[in-house]
Structure formats: C-alpha cells, structure tokens
Amino acid sequence: MTVHLPRPARLRPVDLLRLGLIGPRTRRLRSALSALGIALGIAAVVAITGISASNQAHILERLDNLGSNLVTVSPGQNFDGAEAKLPETAFTMLGNIPPVERISSTADTKAHIYRNDVVPSSQTNSLRVLSARLDLLATLRGQLDSGRWLDRSTERLPVVVLGHSAAKLLGVTAPGGQVWLDGEALTGAWYGVLGTLKPNELVPAIDDSVFVGTPQAMAALGGGRTPSTVYLRIHPERVSDVQEVAAATASPAQPSLVAVSRPSDLLKARKETSTALTGLVLSLAVVALLVGGVGIGNTMVVGVMERRGEVGLRRALGARQGQITLQFLIEAVLLGLFGGLAGAAAGVSVVYGYAAVQGWPVSVPAVWVVTGPAVAVVVGTLAGLYPALQAARMSPTGALRAA
Template sequence: MKPVRLSFVDVVRLGLLGVSTRKLRATLSALGISIGIATMIVVTAIPASSQSALLEQLSALGTNMLRAEPVPQQQDQTIKLPESTLGSVSRVGPVTTAAMVANTHTVVRRSDRTDPADNSGLTVLASSTGLLDAINGKVQAGKYLDDSSSNLPTAVLGYVAASRLGINKLVPGQQAPLVYIGNTWFAVIGILDPMPLAPDVERAVMVGWGAAKSLLGFDGHPTVVYVKAREEAIADVRAVLPATIYPEVPGLVQVSRPSDALAAKQASQRTFSALFLGLAGVALLVGGVGVANTMFISVLERRREIGLRRALGATRRQIGGQFLTEAVVLSGLGGIAGTTLGVIASAGYATYQGWPSVIPPLAALGGLTGALVVGILAGIHPSIRAARLTPTQALAST
C-alpha cells in the first residue's frame, strides 16, 4: 500500500500536539532557552544604553573638533592667517561647522577709572557668530553675538571672565551691565557656561567681528580657527586644514589632534561588539543543550507511540519531522518569551537609570532567529534517532 503523505500543516500539528500534551516539560524546556535569550538581551541592551549615554557625553567633549592656529614663533615672524580663512575652511566637504576668534590685544576693565594696565588676566577676542556651535558652548544667561549685534558695542563674557568682572547674572528688562574695552563702553548681552574644551574662551570677553574692526582697531586676521567635521573624516580634515588655511606655507599652521575621547569612544564600541558576540554564543549554546536533552528524553519515553505510528504506516520522514517540529516549537516559544522579557527588563532598567533605552536590533531579532536555528540543530539528532526505530524495536523496548 502506498503510504499516506502528510502535509506540512499536518506535521506542524503533530509537533504542537507533542508539546501541548506535555505542558510542564515543554514549559521547563522553553524556560531554559528563554532565560538564555533574555540574559543575552539584558547583558547587551543595558551596556548599549549605558554606552549611548556615555557616547553622548564623549561627543560633548569634542570628539569631532579641531583647532587650528599659527605655529608659535618670534613675535615678528608669526604669520597672520588670511581674513578669508573662515570661507576657505567652510568649503571643505566633511566640515560641518567652522568659527574663528582673534586676539584684539585690547584691555577690558569694569570701569574707566581703574588702572589701564590691569586687565585681570582676561583677553578680548573678536568672534565670528558661529563660535558656540563650533566649540559645543552654551549660554548661561542672555544670548550670544549674532548678525544684528556683531557690529554693535556688545560683548559676551566667558564664565571665568564674568566672575572676575563681577557680572554673574543678567536681569531681563534691566539695563545691561557695561564693561570698558579699549576706550569704548560695551554692553554685556550674554554670559557663557563653563567650557572645559576651550579654556581660552572661558577667560575672554567676546565682541563682534565688525565691532572689533570699527571700534578697537582690529586688523581682521583670525588667530584661532575652530572646526567641527564628520567624525569618520576627522583625520582627513586635519590633514588638509593647514594647506586650506595658509596655502603659501602650510607647515606654519598647527592643527590640534582629535580629542582623546575619540579613541575612548572607538575602543568602547569595539569592546561592546566583542562582548555581544561572546555572550550571544554562550546563551544560545546553553539553550540548545537544554532543548536537545529534552528531545532525547522525549524520544526514549515515546518509543511506544513511535512503534504504533510506524506499524500503522508512518514513514521515517514523518516521524523525524514530528520530533524536529517539536524541537523548533520549543525553541521558538522560548525565544519569543526570552526576547519579550529581555526587552522589558532592559527598557525598564535604562529608564530607571535615566539612560536612553537602546535595544540592539541584532540582539532582539538575532535572539529569536538564533533560538529557532538552535532548535533545528538540537532536534536533528533526536529526530533522526526516532526515525530510525523500526516498529519491532520501538514496541519491543516498551
């Protein structure tokens, strides 16, 4: 007689039937792999969330910032950067932000009655309007120089400069405090937050580029250029900046190296990737061993069922497909439960810590896919062993 062919749906139903009739064992088996998958997601998602918060802090430290200035030489030999420097640098493809400052060599005082030689160790800098974006600076009070104020006698104080001048706050609606720069009174329109990346800006009073030229006798040549570029191209930008800024003698322009935070960021990413791969492998291996053990025991306990089905005409392929389906179902259920549990636990912990919740897609999708693959691998040998049993062997062993 020609054996009856079972469709794919029939084989899946048989596999589900084996799982549903042994609910406690199936639950315990799925629990093993779900714990493994959940652990994998937790130990990857939590470091990913922590890493995301860390990388935000590292990025704030200027991992993509460069500083270009003339090489210090004798006073009469130091080059002057061209007035067109900002435009030249801005045309470099990977550059996202550029700004410049220049020492006006003038003195700032709180009053015109104080000693003109006493500048409290502060510098007066002519500044382009995009300086804060280039150095990741923030305004503590008031506002920074813009196109409407850069030609007027207005000034912005660095954090240390404000403290030394005794101007610690700006009250909206009241007259702005005044500082005496050179021979001109300037109204203070802003105070900056601390900026550890730019200590020279913290100890400076910034005035507009146009105001410095018209009121302070500034010659228009920048002394420091700040550049932000795409992080992956920062080394290339650093290489071309000297020739871009001073093409006559590029060697007379020095460019600061990228922040050491960039190296720390890249090392953190490499360590994170290696950790993820190692933990994923261990978790899936443990889950696969649990499923394989369950399927082997299932084959031993169900020899009578195998013998009866073989005696009634079931083929080896049908017997093997049934047990392989059970292994995949067990792993799939464990993978779904583990992925759900891991995502919830990771998101909850990240929220509690105040971190951005980051669930690596490779961990979530890979965990479920890996569980199914492990289920197939773990079920192959038990299903082959069950399929090789003849009816007489299976019934004789019961």
C-alpha cells in the same frame, strides 16, 4: 481474487503540527526552560544590535546638529616642547581659503578669574580667560544656558560670558552676578556676568573658559591680537582639502608648528569604540544560542527516552520512520521558534526602554528582528535532529519492551 493492500497512512501538515505540540503541551515547564536559552540568545542579539544602532543614530544626530565640518587650528609645540604661537596674520589668511564658510577665533589674556576678591590667587580652577570674537558662538553652534552673548554694545564693557563648567566652579547660576578678574601686572576688577553657556560636545574646551570682548581684553586684560585658536566652518565636501592646506596657510614659514584637528573625529571614535564593544557582546550572544541549542537537544533526548512506549505503539500501528522523525523534529523546531519569537520581542522591548531612558532615537535593525527567530529555528532543528533520528530507529517491539 485480487487482494488490495492498504496504503501507508499519510499525515497531513495539521496532524504533524498536533503531534509536534504533544511534547510542549505535556511538559510545559521543561519546554519553557529549553526555549528560554534560545530566547536569551536572540534577545541579546536584538537588544545589543538595537542599542548600538540607536547609539549610532544618536551620535549622527548630534553630528548633524553640531556640524561635522568644523576644523580647529591652534599652535603646536616647538622643538623644546614649549607651545608655539600663531602669526597675527593667521586669521586673515585662513579666512581667505575659498571653501571656508565661517571663521572665528579666541585669544589668550593675562587674567585669571575668581569668585570674589578674597580667593587666593593660586586657586584659579584652571579656568582660562579668553577674548572672543562676536561670531564665535554662531561658528561653534553653541547655545546659551542663560543670559546673552557678547555683542557690539557689550564687547567694550567689563562683562564676561561663562562656559558651562566655569559657571559651575564659580557658583554662578544666573546672569547678573559679579566675578573678580585679576592677574600679574593687572589691576583686579569686578566683572558682571552677561550669560552662561550650555555644554558643547564638539568643542568641550570652551566649557572651562571665560569669554570677554576683544576690545575690553586688549585694553584691560593684557589680551593680544594673536589668536590662540581659530575655528573654521567649511563646506562639508571640502573639509579634507582645507585640512591639508590649513597649517601652511596659517603659518607659511613654519607649518609644522601648527596643529589642525577636526573635533567631530572624537565623536566618530566613540562610535567605533561602541561598534567594537558590540562585536564582543554579540559573541557572547552566540554562545548563549549554542547553550540554548544544547538545552533543546538535551530536552529532546530525555523526551525520546521517556516516550519510548508512545513511539513503539505508533510504530506498531503503522507509523513510518519518517513520520516519527518529523514528529520529534517539529517539536524541536517549535521550541526554537517559540524561543526566537519571545527573544525578539524581549530584545525590542529592551531597546525601546533603554533608548527612552537615554533620550536616544530608537533604531531597531529589522533584519535581526526577522533573522533572530529564523536562526533560532535553525538551532532548534540542528539540536533536535539527532534525537529525532534516534526515535525513528527504535523497533516497535524494543520500544514497547523498554517502556
């Protein structure tokens, strides 16, 4: 007579999933708190990378609007520390460089500006009165806040255009008013306000400046023909080449006394600073993930101890060690997965909210949205591996006796 031994029971994936959900369903608060640590870590990773990416997109958008191909040529310092001067021919010589697409300049005057004629002469608010070429605003890609810019009909008249900060300090909110210009060896006079400018992020120095037409500055304000700053718009692919020769071109005799800069480098420096800060915060997010993993491991260890009776009964009914291991391992994986999905959703929400407040374009790295829950699953698996193996090694009689 042949005796057929019963085959070991095999659990389907659906059965394993149901077993893995026993712990989260019966201990909801504890499971939620365990998953919360993982969720916070993933949310921090997604939020920080998303905010950083949105900030970088905002900076690149500003660079595209302002143009990263602007180069500024200005006087350097003499050996005694005093400011040097550009030659009168600097403007013409720089304009002859082939990759230069547009060129403009400003020049110093001897005038100071005041709200009215009773303000003490010492209270200049550090505002500079400069003569400006008519194409300066177009070269800098500046924008008017109100009024209009200098043109052929107004460059010889006693009128000014105020930078953004200058307009605030002088209390000018709209064109049409008057300000007082005076200075050493100059006769004070009232000048009409022709317009005001919006802030210029690329060249913030113009925000504290007051602009007068070149003919008017030379005739009444002691302005000269020597430029104080020359602005060059260069072919985007030739910026570095022009930077290398600009000093020698502006002043062949003393190129070391000429300062050449690229204002957009300041914005790029902000981007690098933001990236460094992002690395620091991501390190803290990794710590949060580790803490979340420890929380899941602790929950699983306690769960195994509390469910020794269940483990002993299942082992007595024929459950194998591998099935017990999978049951608790799946529970840990599910906790990690729930925490990862919740964290990714929370991180994306934070990015959208923060970008909306700042007025930035939203940029959420898809790789982190996908990788975040995957990392959480790995953390949950590693955290639940030891408790799962511990549960599988319990003997049926020992587990039932300790229950």
